[in-house]
Amino acid sequence: MQNTEQRPVLTTERLVLRRPQASDIPAIVDIVGDLRVSRYLARIPHPYGEVDGRFFIDEIVPHELVWALTLRTSGQLVGSAGLSPTDQNEVAELGYYLAPTQWGLGFATEATRAIVDYGFKVAGLTSITAGYFAGNPASGRVLAKLGFVETGRTERPCLATGRIEPSVEMRLDRV
Template sequence: MGDTTRFAGERPVLTTRRLVLRQPVDADMPAIIDTVGDLRVSRNLARVPHPYTEVDARFFLDQIAPREIVWALTLRSTTRLIGMTGLSPTEDPDEAELGYYLAVAQWGQGLATEAGRAVLDYGFGVAGFTSIVAGYFAENPASGHVLRKLGFVETGRADRGCLATGRTEPSVELRLDASSRLC
């Protein structure tokens, strides 16, 4: 793993037209478990087991979130968590990997794209990354659509493990460089 200095410390609250992106807190645990515990969500994520338990949520909040740039997604009209987004370190210290998920009830409303724009603004502007990568399982073309709307371009295909299904799945790898950002 590259230099993780950019991943340390408190995260600012980000706001968009419809969303608040804030640090996840212990009170989010039930919503995290409900949201990512849905196999329709977890089967689209590489690092999330299924079933997703309180132990998994506690590990995420205590061990993963502090080492990555993670935001809980809430609608501006409520404080209930509807998903997560963030940036993870890669081998390259000037690069991060974008990840996100939304509760099934929030799919198809443009919220992932809206959150993604805010995260990219932070990643390129505040954190100073020169590139951000992302990937999605080929069986989840909606995620590919989100990433392409954000300006990502395909760089290749690979097989990636999925903890929720216990299988290796075909995935599409993408990249967005700060110098070519569209949005």
């Protein structure tokens, strides 16, 4: 993937996707500190606090193509999404979350569609992978709407719950 410092602002119909910054930490802590969100994410501890938010801004954001999802109308941060590197240079893994108050409005699909487009057309990716916990059909639906197809089933650890959960592995290839 290209240098993540280059990531542009992406604008969709209702969202502005921009680089996460230190002033976002309280909003991020509020969202991913909620177990309804973190139980479906692999890498988020629970409880999640200020120190974790600082680690995300200082150690993750500079190295991964991750965006803050904000509402075009108000600037409110409603979630985050991005592409993490894999062991293959032209393949990245898609991840995303939305605040529970914003679920069911199509925001995850809208944001990830823009990111997938960026990944293929600008970042030079040939494939994007994603994995969702089997108990999270809403995430599976987001990926299906983007055209991802199932490539297999595995188990992944969930840091927040401390459990190893069944996971559905998905993939989308550049056309």
